[in-house]
Amino acid sequence: MFDYDVCVIGAGAVGAAVARELSRYRLGICVVEKEEDVCSGTSKANSGIAHAGYDPEPGTMKARMNIRGAELIRELSRDLDFPYRQNGALVLCFDEADMPGLEKLYRRGLENGVADLKIISGDEVRKMEPAVSEEAVAALWAPTSGIVCPFGMTAAFAENAAENGTEFRFLTEVNGIGKTEGGYVLHTSGGDIRTRFVVNAAGVRSAEIHNAVSETKLAIIPRRGEYVLMDREVGDLVSSTIFQLPGKTGKGVLVAPTVHGNLLVGPNAADMEDGEDTETTSGGMDEVKERAGKSVPNVPYNRMITAFAGARAHEKGGDFILGEVPDAVGFFDAAGIESPGLTAAPAIGEYLAGLVAKMAGAERKEDFVSTRKGIPQVAKLSPEERSALIAERPEYGRIVCRCESISEGEIIDAIERTPGARSMDGIKRRVRQGMGRCQAGFCTPAAMDILAERLGIPVEKVTKNGPGSELLKW
Amino acid sequence: MxxxxxxxxxxxxxxxxxxxxxxxxxxxxxxxxxxxxxxxxxxxxxxxxxxxxxxxxxxxxxxxxxxxxxxxxxxxxxxxxxxxxxxxxxxxxxxxxxxxxxxxxxxxxxxxxxxxxxxERPRGALGIPGYRPAGIYTAGTAQRLMNIEGYMVGREVVILGSGDIGLIMARRMTLEGAKVKVVAELMPYSGGLKRNIVQCLDDYGIPLRLSHTVTKIHGKRRVEGVTISEVGPDRRPVPGTEEFYSCDTLLLSCGxxxxxxxxxxxxxxxxxxxxxxxxxxxxxxxxxxxxxxxxxxxxxxxxxxxxxxxxxxxxxxxxxxxxxxxxxGGVLQVTPENGVTYTVPQKIRTDAAEKVTLRFRVNGVYRDRCVAVRSSGAEIKRVKRRIMAPGEMEELILTGEDLARCAGGITVGLED
CATH class of the missing domain: 3.50.50.60 (FAD/NAD(P)-binding domain)
Known part of the structure; x- marks a missing residue:
């Protein structure tokens, strides 16, 4: 009478992490996602930081999940083979008068259990990071902070979940939820789905999903954050993640390398009416640049390759809402997941999967596959290794994306993984084809043809990111 | 090896x-x-x-x-x-x-x-605000999709930038049945060849709006339109001049x-x-x-x-x-000045036997000006040009005799 034991709503970083952890147990699991791929909402447009954990108030879910998540990301990046690097973070203080604030952050970090925190002088900061402004008087140094690829991490969780039996249903939007005997029925754009348990990981729509089953209402205020991204050639302007101490002028913006070597600046914060209104604005981009200039005065904006905006799922209570909904038995929330949500995702997965499994009385599988191998990054291999791989599979020898040196073989892999890319954006997020300085100017025609051929669809059906975003117009 | x-x-x-x-x-x-x-x-x-x-x-x-x-x-x-x-x-x-x-x-x-x-310079590098839907192409990518692959990229088109590929694509898409609504150019002059403006825009009644740029891209999945604004002398959009053009495709020909x-x-x-x-x-x-x-x-x-x-x-x-x-051997450094933005080559070998072709561009539209080549203040060559524009590469030939008279560096600049 049930289609699944557990339905996870949302295939972002949190939903994929929950599914991966659930797949350790003998449970029938399905992830429903309204978009055409994993990592299509908040998870696709954020700072890509694995936060050290000095920021959240001690005792909150944010603090607990951040600390555990940072630990897990370090392990999982090896087990599941996704890009992560511990590059450290500096929180800059620009005014002696703000020093108590910096010290407070330091003590909060200690209380949360963050290792190796240190307050250093402005001169020490500039010795580490010569590009930092003369105006920085001191900084909190958090060496355990890291950078992670949000797409790579989410895809890794999803692929590993799928390998362990999780089903993914894309383009499946939940329009309503009903309670049934011993479970729930999800009314989706793809028909009704009956399930014993539900995990709500619906991002900016998590309040709406929650409110469908509970009298205790949540309110998500989506907040837009805009970013600008610079060419890899200037990615070494800073080596650590440069934050600003929240001060009179509000929460600062960061200047950071990405795990792929670009330079990222952002985000600002603006409340928005609809969580999908992720347009960039000239005012927002100007604001981000101006505020970043306080930390790093000479960001080479003439090397900008793209700008983007994402939505944060800010809940008015301020903390993550995790766990079973009191008036909805078997319905679990992962709601209000904003920063440090990406870092916290694996910990949220572990925590919620544990609760669900306990309630379901599910046993652990003996044949759980705990590791996953990523798609080979052919250009990073030595010539000898590269030749050996090409001899095995010649498609790795045809470079399609010249800016990022991505081969046809890697694009085919992105499509043939489960869950695999179904669109140009799906390929881009998995293997970075079109992510470079020409922004897919050269490789679009070839990638379109490969996608059409592998999916067995006519090329006019190839989309950027799902129905309605067809690239061609007949 | x-x-x-x-x-x-x-x-x-x-x-x-x-x-x-x-x-x-x-x-x-x-x-x-x-x-x-x-x-x-x-x-x-x-x-x-x-x-x-x-x-x-x-x-x-x-x-x-x-x-x-x-x-x-x-x-x-x-x-x-x-x-x-x-x-x-x-x-x-x-x-x-x-x-x-x-x-x-x-x-x-x-x-x-x-x-x-x-x-080609992509949308991201131009910093055009708005959504990031399908239907935004650099002109050369659209040209490849149409002319090599045989695919139609759009039906209603706005083109930003009047570089030559953009102008050529305005005509190409029109001939294939698309409606090209406007070509917007940030600068007060076109970046393309005069002959392309005449043969690709004027002949098909496609308007070219100089000192205009795209200030917003509309449409979440596929382009639904763009906002075009006039820009001032500082090339920043002038508030209040916004106009909406509905279109399904934006082509970029911006350098x-x-x-x-x-x-x-x-x-x-x-x-x-x-x-x-x-x-x-x-x-x-x-x-x-x-x-x-x-x-x-x-x-x-x-x-x-x-x-x-x-x-x-x-x-x-x-x-x-x-x-x-x-x-x-030694080299003469060639330095552009007074309206000349660069020269190629940037250096001339002192033992260069043959004549040297200098190619260069100017930074604005100039009428009835001279191009002067000087070395240590002395005039080596002076050529009059009826019209010069940034979109048209200029050329100047220095003979062995000219070069023999050069000592130290050379400057190339515009004079009255």
Whole structure:
């Protein structure tokens, strides 16, 4: 009478992490996602930081999940083979008068259990990071902070979940939820789905999903954050993640390398009416640049390759809402997941999967596959290794994306993984084809043809990111 | 390790002309490496006419022009490798290339000719605000999709930027049944050739709005329209001048960037103005035995000039490969001033025997001005021009006699 034991709503970083952890147990699991791929909402447009954990108030879910998540990301990046690097973070203080604030952050970090925190002088900061402004008087140094690829991490969780039996249903939007005997029925754009348990990981729509089953209402205020991204050639302007101490002028913006070597600046914060209104604005981009200039005065904006905006799922209570909904038995929330949500995702997965499994009385599988191998990054291999791989599979020898040196073989892999890319954006997020300085100017025609051929669809059906975003117009 | 006297990186018009002239100068061991599946480069997608008026004294299409050079290369049995990409070049002229059949292979070159061409400036680099839907293409990508692949990219089109490819695509899309609503140009003048404005816009009644730019892209999945605003003298949008154009496609023709990622690996000094290597009159870069020509050196308007330039690079590469690196003599530095933005070459060897062709661009539209070449204050040459514009490359020839009168550096500038 049930289609699944557990339905996870949302295939972002949190939903994929929950599914991966659930797949350790003998449970029938399905992830429903309204978009055409994993990592299509908040998870696709954020700072890509694995936060050290000095920021959240001690005792909150944010603090607990951040600390555990940072630990897990370090392990999982090896087990599941996704890009992560511990590059450290500096929180800059620009005014002696703000020093108590910096010290407070330091003590909060200690209380949360963050290792190796240190307050250093402005001169020490500039010795580490010569590009930092003369105006920085001191900084909190958090060496355990890291950078992670949000797409790579989410895809890794999803692929590993799928390998362990999780089903993914894309383009499946939940329009309503009903309670049934011993479970729930999800009314989706793809028909009704009956399930014993539900995990709500619906991002900016998590309040709406929650409110469908509970009298205790949540309110998500989506907040837009805009970013600008610079060419890899200037990615070494800073080596650590440069934050600003929240001060009179509000929460600062960061200047950071990405795990792929670009330079990222952002985000600002603006409340928005609809969580999908992720347009960039000239005012927002100007604001981000101006505020970043306080930390790093000479960001080479003439090397900008793209700008983007994402939505944060800010809940008015301020903390993550995790766990079973009191008036909805078997319905679990992962709601209000904003920063440090990406870092916290694996910990949220572990925590919620544990609760669900306990309630379901599910046993652990003996044949759980705990590791996953990523798609080979052919250009990073030595010539000898590269030749050996090409001899095995010649498609790795045809470079399609010249800016990022991505081969046809890697694009085919992105499509043939489960869950695999179904669109140009799906390929881009998995293997970075079109992510470079020409922004897919050269490789679009070839990638379109490969996608059409592998999916067995006519090329006019190839989309950027799902129905309605067809690239061609007949 | 595999060795060739000359390795030409890129089999477009520049690479082909360089290879042919190197052969004709006596070098019998020339290899052309091309990343695409055919020789000819970007000319293959330029199916319009207007090529070859200078070189062949007749009007050819892009593929016809390419074909002439491909035939020359084949007549000389010049070796080439297709679907092959150069991944790395060292200052010692060691090359790492990759293809399906051989894998990743190292080879050594006596001399290298860089002929990788250029790329288009994408939306992201322009910082146009709005959504990021399908339907935004650089003009060259749209041209490839239409002319090589045979795909229609849009029905209702707005074009930002009046570079030549954008103008050509305005006509091309109109001929294929699309409605091109407007071409917006940030600058108060067009970046393209006058003849293209007349033949591609005026003849089809397509409006060109100078001092206008796109200030917002609408549509979450596919482009639904754009907002166009007037810009002031500071090139910032003027509030209150916004106009909405509904369209399903935005084409960008906002500048070309010489593609010098390999040059940077070699450590070659690049010009901040052209984006290409700094070269002397032999078109040798700051790396010994590495020459550059075509759009990787500086962006050209006419392929005829690419061919001419590449022939010089090929000849000089052949001489280098035959003689080895002889000690370099002195050079005259060429400095642009008064409205001249750059010159190629940037240096002239003091022992340069032949005449030297200087190519340059100006920073605005000038009528009835002189181009003056001076050395230590003395006037070496003075040529009057009726009209000069940034979209049209200028040329000036310095003879051996002219050069003999130069001491120290040379300046090239506009005078009344």
């Amino acid at each position: 595999e060795y060739h006297d000359i390795v030409v990186i890129g089999g477009g018009p520049a690479g082909l002309a360089a290879a042919v002239s190197a052969y004709d100068a006596g070098c019998r061991d020339v290899l052309v490496i091309e990343r695409d599946e055919r020789l000819g480069g970007i000319l293959n997608q330029c199916i319009h006419n207007g090529f070859g008026l200078h070189t062949f004294k007749e009007e050819l299409t892009g593929p016809e022009y390419a074909e002439r050079y491909i035939r020359k290369a084949e007549e000389r049995s010049i070796e080439y490798r297709l679907r092959t990409i150069v991944a790395d070049v060292s200052p010692e002229r060691e090359i790492l290339y990759v293809n399906r059949d051989e894998g990743a292979v190292r080879m050594k070159a006596g001399a290298i000719v860089l002929a990788m061409g250029c790329r 070309l960037i010489p593609e010098n990622e390999l040059s940077k690996q070699v450590g070659i000094i690049l010009s901040r103005v052209t984006g290409g290597p700094e070269v002397d009159d032999s078109l040798e870069t700051s790396a010994e035995g590495v020459f550059a020509c075509g759009n990787v050196l500086h962006v050209h308007d006419l392929v005829d000039f690419v061919s001419e330039e590449a022939e010089r690079a090929g000849r000089n590469a052949a001489a280098f490969a035959a003689e080895g690196g002889k000690t370099r």
